[in-house]
Amino acid sequence: GDSVTQMEGPVTLSEEAFLTINCTYTATGYPSLFWYVQYPGEGLQLLLKATKADDKGSNKGFEATYRKETTSFHLEKGSVQVSDSAVYFCALQNSGGSNYKLTFGKGTLLTVNP
């Protein structure tokens, strides 16, 4: 079945450091790929998405490129801020009849220190 593997956390960075969170996936067909973010005490919200190979999703300075050849969707940001401290989830959404199931990785906790 479908699966998502993302780098284990926690990740601790200083403000303005470069961020990479690795994500790889296993899926049949042509899934859509997502990064969701969960700020403390809140539910998940969409950060960015990409729906086909070589698409780049971007939002709030974060970027990720859908790489079909390496089955990856790594999240990057050039300069993190304290307000980026959160849990980040990589996810994929595949089709299968009417069952458009969303499959998540285990999440990566990011802490950014001033």
Add this chain to the structure above:
Amino acid sequence: DVKVTQSSRYLVKRTGEKVFLECVQDMDHENMFWYRQDPGLGLRLIYFSYDVKMKEKGDIPEGYSVSREKKERFSLILESASTNQTSMYLCASRTGGATNTEAFFGQGTRLTVV
């Protein structure tokens, strides 16, 4: 603003009780989901519903059931609560029929079973 509302932020229940977690969305979405979130395990799908009265088991349905009598409401039922069901429960909804649409999440219900 789009909204997914879970009826309680915090619940404490006794072992053996029947527990109802309610979720309501105001976006006329076809698909609705219940996940549980545990440290180190990420989000695991309990059940999802792709239309009114339609449901499918997710990855960990044991000990749970669901009800979707109206499009906007999706209820998770713990038939006889046990301490290993202590967790954060997240409800989500999304438009059906495509793989690239965003899922919207509620703020979560933290359930403690004592």
